[in-house]
């Protein structure tokens with residue numbers, strides 16, 4: 613059967629931004645390549661452009677596939693009053709037994725899906741299948757990064773329960789864009805993960821523990837900007853309404869570098885998961901791929917979605 617990978621190209625970024633934003637996801641996958649231990653760095657550095665470009669394929673699929681949305685989040689507050697996440701069984705089948713699969717799918721499955729992707733990536737390394745290695749690397753990078761975003765761990769994902777609609781894109785798109793140059797992107801420790809399940813659950817638990825600050829500080833800083841929380845900015849040939857720079861700056865610093873910390877932690881986690889999958893596959897020699905170009909192994913097809921259509925599942929990015 614002919615392999616077909618759909619790459620969705622967004623001709624415009626319009627009112628809907630995407631998780632961590634295009635910039636955030638691409639940055640995380642790209643810098644993960646350069647954070648790897650030497651024995652795997654040689655491989656990924658040749659394909660850093662691929663895993664960067666395809667870092668947002670998983671979000672693109674949300675326009676096409678109903679089952680995609682729930683892979684990007686987990687509404688922890690449906691199960692737990694507060695972090696740590698110790699009520700939800702961390703093993704998928706134990707969780708199904710306790711809550712049913714329908715419930716899990718309804719409230720999100722991101723940590724379980726990361727583990728599923730880890731399995732797929734390990735298999736791809738075992739098979740030495742370049743296309744699968746790169747596709748699964750790009751995708752797992754996306755889901756790991758989503759698990760590091762506090763607003764991906766709550767049912768109040770866009771501040772819609774607390775009169776803070778728009779906060780999702782503010783935290784993960786507007787702030788990374790505005791402060792991109794000052795964000796440190798080289799993590800300290802990238803190493804083998806001996807327990808991937810507990811690793812990803814603890815990262816999600818950290819995200820959940822930050823939700824309160826994300827929401828509370830936005831309220832606080834909003835009070836300091838009663839008249840200039842939003843401003844009009846040039847956009848194409850017109851203007852768009854956005855969170856103002858003074859408001860965004862005050863919020864960013866009030867968060868005490870949380871955006872930078874979560875981005876760095878994401879880069880570290882993505883590189884560590886890639887490395888772990890490769891080690892678990894028996895450390896296959898990948899030098900035979902050399903500099904094989906994308907054209908030589910890929911038959912990706914490019915399609916363009918109708919952007920007047922809404923994302924399937926929850927709409928995280930609507931602004932007021």
Ligand SMILES: [Zn+2]
Pocket residue numbers: 631670671684754758
């Ligand atoms: Zn996502």
